[in-house]
Amino acid sequence: MPGWAEILTRSVVFLIVLFLITKALGKKQMSQLDIFQYITxxxxxxxIAIHVTDVTTNVMYGLLALAVWLVIPITIEFMQLKSKRFRNLIxxxxxxxxxxxxxxxxNLKKERYTTDDLLKELRNNNIFNARNVEFAVLEPTGKVNVLPKKExxxxxxxxLGASVAPEKEPQTVVMDGKALLEPLANASLNTNWLETELEKMNISIENVFLAQVDSDxxxxxxxxxDKLTVPVPTEKPLLLASMKKCQADLELFALATENQASKQLYQRNSERMQQAIDKITPYLQ
Known part of the structure; x- marks a missing residue:
């Protein structure tokens, strides 16, 4: 086999092997690395670099070495799960x-951290004055986490003592012009609801690049x-406006009637409606 063809073949083989190893090691390996992950x-x-570029090396030896360095990190991580002392060591x-x-x-001297290094990390946390920091720690990954002072x-x-509406993650129900059934089911919706909502906007699903449904x-x-404008959702404002109109109508009825029993009934229900409006307003704004 010509040298260029062998290098091409080795590159493809080791790329596939590297992909499988990375999947096996998990997402943690792709995040900020600790010391052992860095070495790995x-x-x-x-x-991989040696066995891809040097055609005189034995491919099987390279695959064997990669297998060893797949088993070692997995074993180390398993032992870390079992022992806090071992986890601290690694x-x-x-x-x-x-x-x-x-x-x-x-501690700055111990970690060979200069004052400039500390100030830079504080700026990375959107803090420009050290006196505003209550606590800061240098993590094993090298990241500095900061707790600002309470004020x-x-x-x-x-x-503020204010109540806000609970909110879940939005569900992407249309992507690249196609409905996604699983997110619709997660939101307790179906394709009929989606088609109805799109018809209200005079939009066909084929023209939708992305559509999401919030928790409401x-x-x-x-x-x-991008030249077309899409109507802004109005369900919440319309509901709040309808409730305020009902409350205003009840007050108007109370003023218009001469019957004291009816007047008291309208006033009582107007007050209840106002209480409901006050409670639900944070959820509808």
Whole structure:
């Protein structure tokens, strides 16, 4: 076999093997690497590079070496699941860089972290003044995680004491002009509902690039033709407007009638409707 053909064949073979090894090692191997995962990636890359470019090497030896470096990481990860001490030995522990708002200079020196390095990592966490940090830790992966001081943390509805609507992940029900049955079922919907909603918008499913349904059942559509405008979902505003109109009508009826029993009935139901509006408004806005 000519040299170029052998290199081509080896490249294809080792590409397939590398793909299978990566799938076997799992998604963790593709995230931020700890020390052992870093070493594993380098060794596997080196083995493949040598046996792809050097036609004098034995392909079977390369495949055997890759098999060993598939078994070793899986064994190591299994042992990490069983032993916290072994996990600390392989992965290491996080190093506290800031604690109680105080920079830990000794820990910075231990990790060979300069002041510029620390400030850069704080900026990566959208913090530009070290005095705003309550706690910061250098993870074994090299990432710095930061906890801002309470007064510098983002305001949330919980802090404000406000109630918000529960929300689940949106379901993609149309992709590339085709309906996706499983996401529709996850949202407790079907193709008949989808066709009806698209008909309301005067849109055919073949013209839909992407369509998603939120947890409230509102359909959002993006078309292939960017020049066309799609109506904004109006179910929530219309429901809130209808409830406010009912409450206003009840007040009007209470003012219009001379019958005291009817007046009290209208006023009582108007107050109940207002209470319902106050409770549901955060969910409909």
């Amino acid at each position: 990636g380098i060794v596997i890359g080196g083995i 992965q290491g522990n996080g190093t506290v860089l800031i604690q109680n708002g105080k920079i830990m200079e000794d 510098n943390q983002p305001i949330t509805p919980k802090i 059942g509102q359909l959002t559509v993006d078309l292939y033709d």
